[in-house]
Amino acid sequence: xxxxxxxxxxALTLYASGTVTPANAAVQSQGKGSxxxxxxxxxxxxxxxxxxxxxxxxxxxxxxMTLGGIVTSxxxxxxxxxxxxxxxxxxxxxGYLAGxxxxxxxxxxxANRIAGGRxxxxxxxxxxxxxxxxxxxxxxxxxxxxxxxxxxARQTDQGPQLILxxxxxxxxxxxxxxxxxxxxxxxxxxxxxxxxxxxxxDKPTPVNLTNHAYFNLGGKAAGNVLDxxxxxxxxxxxxTDATLIPTGEIKSVEGTPLDxxxxxxxxxxxxxxxxxxxGYDHNFVLNSGGKELALAVKVYEPKSGRTxxxxxxxxxxxxxxxxxxxxxxxxxxxxxxxxHHGLCLEAQHFPDAVNKPNFPSVVLRPGETYRQTTIYKFGxx
Ligand code: BGC
Numbered sequence: 001x002x003x004x005x006x007x008x009x010x011a012l013t014l015y016a017s018g019t020v021t022p023a024n025a026a027v028q029s030q031g032k033g034s035x036x037x038x039x040x041x042x043x044x045x046x047x048x049x050x051x052x053x054x055x056x057x058x059x060x061x062x063x064x065m066t067l068g069g070i071v072t073s074x075x076x077x078x079x080x081x082x083x084x085x086x087x088x089x090x091x092x093x094x095g096y097l098a099g100x101x102x103x104x105x106x107x108x109x110x111a112n113r114i115a116g117g118r119x120x121x122x123x124x125x126x127x128x129x130x131x132x133x134x135x136x137x138x139x140x141x142x143x144x145x146x147x148x149x150x151x152x153a154r155q156t157d158q159g160p161q162l163i164l165x166x167x168x169x170x171x172x173x174x175x176x177x178x179x180x181x182x183x184x185x186x187x188x189x190x191x192x193x194x195x196x197x198x199x200x201x202d203k204p205t206p207v208n209l210t211n212h213a214y215f216n217l218g219g220k221a222a223g224n225v226l227d228x229x230x231x232x233x234x235x236x237x238x239x240t241d242a243t244l245i246p247t248g249e250i251k252s253v254e255g256t257p258l259d260x261x262x263x264x265x266x267x268x269x270x271x272x273x274x275x276x277x278x279g280y281d282h283n284f285v286l287n288s289g290g291k292e293l294a295l296a297v298k299v300y301e302p303k304s305g306r307t308x309x310x311x312x313x314x315x316x317x318x319x320x321x322x323x324x325x326x327x328x329x330x331x332x333x334x335x336x337x338x339x340h341h342g343l344c345l346e347a348q349h350f351p352d353a354v355n356k357p358n359f360p361s362v363v364l365r366p367g368e369t370y371r372q373t374t375i376y377k378f379g380x381x
Contacts, residue, residue, distance in 0.1 A: 033057050033187065035153045035160035040065050041093035047148045049093055054160040054187040059083070060378065062187050067096065068145035069106035069164045069183055071213050073332075076191065079305030079380040084219030086306065086378070088322075088342040091332050101324060102212040103331075105145030106183055106197075107138045109168055109175050110362065111210040112283070112318060112351040115245045119354040121176070121204055121363065128174040133243050138212070140173035144181070145212070158194070161186040170203065177203030177366075192377040199370040206354040206362045207370045210314075214322055214342025215376075217301035217308060220332055224340040225321065226267030231298040232260040232319060234284035238350050238359075245352050246359075250285055258282055263298065266321060266343065279323030279340060283316045283350050290315025290349075290360060293373055297345050300381060311375040312347035315360050320344040347374040 033056040040051035049067045061075040061083075074087045089103045090096055096103070117128040117136035128136040138145065149164035161184055168179040184196040197209040216222050237258050238246040253259040257269035258280075270279060288294030296317055297310040310317070320343065327338040353359040364370045 032155055032157070033160045033189065035155065035162065037151075037153060040067075043067060043148060044097060049148060050151060052151065052153060052162045054162060054185070056159050056187045056189045056191065058189050058191050060187060060191050062185070062193055064162055064185055065093070065096075066149050066151050066164065067093070068104075068147065069149050069185070069211075070096065070145070071104035071185075071193070071211065072096075074193065074213075074215075074378070076306065076378040077380065078219075084304070085332060086215055086217050086219060086308075088214040088216065088331055088337055095331070100329060102138060102145055104211070104213045106149075106164070106209065107212045107346070108144040108181070108207065108209040109139050109173065109179060110136075110206050110208045110354070111138055111212075111346060111348050112208065113137050113243075113245055114206075115352045115355055117174075119206065121206070121354070124176075126174055126176060135243055135245060142173065144168070144209070149183070156186060158186050159188040175205050177201040177205040179205060179207065179364075181209070183209070190377065191379060192375045194373070194375045197370070197372045199364060200366075200368070201364050202366055204363055204365045207364045208349045208353070208362045209370075209372060210318075210346045210348045211374065212344055212346055213376070214344050215299070215308060216342050217299060217306035218304055221335045222301075222303075224267075224338065225301075225343045226265065226270065226340055227302060228266050228343065229263045229300040229302070230260050230266055230319075230343075231263040232284050232317065233287050233294075233296055234317070235261065235287055236285040238283045238285060238316070240282075240351070244281060246283065246350060246356060248356050248358060253284075258284070263300065266340075270321070270340075275323070277323045277339060279321040281318070281320045281323055283318050283348070285350070286312070286315055286317060288312075288315075293375070296347065299343070299345075305380045307379040307381050309375075309377040309379070310345050310347065311377065313371070313373045314347040314349060316348050316350045318344065318346040318348055318351070320346065345376075347372065
């Protein structure tokens with residue numbers, strides 16, 4: 001089948017299923033990539049899950065499912081043009097339903113940790129699930145990663161776009177206020193996966209949304225990421241206690257294994273981190289200050305030549321090196337995901353910000369709109 005016939009067929013299918021308008025269908029056959037949907041199975045509650053495939057005209061394919069808005073695969077070329085999948089996950093929905101450490105998902109209502117699963121807002125105390133030792137993590141027992149989002153596929157000038165919507169009810173997982181959330185995933189022709197988050201509320205509530213993709217630029221069976229080089233545009237970080245709750249201090253990375261101001265191999269100083277299991281799991285305070293979209297992180301994998309740049313509007317990034325992966329999870333192609341087989345770059349407000357008055361606020365009030373944009377840009381060198 002020729003490329004144009006293929007795009008025309010995809011466009012027709014989407015048009016017939018009502019997911020794109022005729023105007024968009026026409027754009028699809030004019031070299032702006034494509035977006036295609038197929039059923040992916042059902043959740044344990046019998047809800048249907050769909051898998052969307054976004055293709056651009058620069059050789060990249062990204063798949064995202066409606067369960068948790070999970071990015072299930074990212075196919076991107078190496079320096080010889082060979083495609084491989086650079087994100088951890090499973091081949092089937094069943095893999096995800098069996099449980100996993102937040103592969104590729106939208107994370108919220110509040111990503112990262114809240115100390116003791118409690119906070120006080122406008123004089124009222126709220127109690128949340130403590131699902132990470134003594135603390136609350138990633139939105140609770142059924143956070144945004146475990147919900148089926150409503151999807152709309154579109155063609156935009158920048159490329160194929162998947163819009164996901166979810167309304168989190170007042171009291172859901174203990175959080176106040178009905179929160180209307182929209183997450184837009186766009187695959188641009190510049191090989192960027194652009195993620196735009198928006199939320200509004202009818203009561204004051206903390207909000208901190210991110211994506212929890214685990215990257216391995218070496219590809220599907222590349223082993224650990226310790227040879228990846230990383231540069232983080234952060235002079236400072238937020239030290240934590242043993243349960244990874246920030247102490248409230250903001251300290252310089254100077255003279256510590258967290259100094260990635262110049263590119264360094266992840267493995268170079270990882271053994272110096274005092275943690276069990278050892279590895280990076282730190283919030284970096286980005287120099288950009290979280291005011292506008294700015295380059296935050298650069299990653300390079302020497303064997304494949306693949307590069308990843310992260311741009312974000314957020315003030316922080318949790319750099320996590322898959323320390324808790326222990327080989328017990330078998331992912332795509334049956335590959336066992338061992339320690340450090342993936343790295344996460346979770347653009348975010350700082351952990352436990354709702355309890356730390358000196359950190360940038362995560363409180364959203366009625367009438368305001370929460371917005372965050374993060375771009376993961378893939379390339380080669
Ligand atoms: C946390 C890690 C955690 C991982 C999976 C990261 O955001 O910082 O400590 O293991 O998510 O839950």
